[in-house]
Amino acid sequence: MSSSSCSPGVVSEDICLTQPQALDQLVKLLPRGRAWRTDEDAPVRRGFLNALAASWAYIEERLCALRLEFFCQSETETNDVWLRQYGLPDACDPYPDLCGKVAAFGGTQCDYFQAIAARAGWSIACLETGCGAIAGRALAGCAQAGRGRRMGELHVLVNLADSPAYTGGYRTPPLAGRLLAGQPLACPPDLSALECLLERIVHAHVLIVYSTTTVPASSMDFRSGDNSSLLAAIAA
Incomplete structure (x- = not known):
């Protein structure tokens, strides 16, 4: 046969x-x-x-x-070589399983970043921007002193309330004129695990800008093409 x-x-x-x-x-x-x-x-x-x-x-x-040994499903003796070639184990890797990483195709779109983040327990929305003005941020270009030209930005809005991976809690910073004696100042949320994850899949030339929110999860879907609500949340 x-x-x-x-x-x-x-x-x-x-x-x-x-x-x-x-x-x-x-x-x-x-x-x-x-x-x-x-x-x-x-x-x-x-x-x-x-x-x-x-x-x-x-x-x-x-x-x-x-x-x-040429297939990850059956390799045994060369496991150390396979892991070294694919950079595993890595706590930040979106594909901690060897065969899962071998079969992964990757992507460069927000939908892909959202899916990978969701697998790790993070609820995010994102917006890709290039050089030029951005509503609510008054960014008039990509030039920065002492740095090369930035090709683009990826604005990531993290829903802390709907992210099981986030365990640090969140506290609204005191508003001007409403700070009371003995009231602790809010620390920014620890997003290091998410940052480490996205650094593995977002192109190195893209600057990732993080913002956080606690709005309901239903308000996190920005795939309709209308970015006004996302831009408003980022600028807030």
Whole structure:
């Protein structure tokens, strides 16, 4: 049966010779004639060929085992090589499973970033922007003193209330004129886990700007094309 067939009954055509099979192949390679007999009348020659067959069978066994190392589902002996090539283990990697990372296609769109963040327990909305003015931020270009030209920005709005991965809590900063004696100043939320995650999948030349909100999850869907609500939340 051809190995290229898609039939469920397909079997591999790869053959890994055992020692008796290797011996049989060696015997068949000998010249014809009484001088090359290897039966019971010539035990020394047969013993020599059997020793060669043992080495041949070992090589066959290792070659067949090597074939399995080319696929993450069956690799065992080269696991350290696979992990090193794919940068695992990595606490920040969006694909901590080796085979999951091998099969991953990646992406550069907000939908992809949202999906990866959601898998890690973060509810986000994002907006990709290039150079130029941004509503509510008065950004008139991409030039920055001491830095090269920035190709673009990715504004990420994190819904803390709907992010199971966020365990640091949140506290609204005191408003001007409403700060009371003994009231603690709010610290910015710790988004280091999310930042580490997105740094693995967002292009290095893109500046990621984070904002947070506690609005209901239903208000986090900005895929309709109307970015006004997202821009307003970022500018707040």
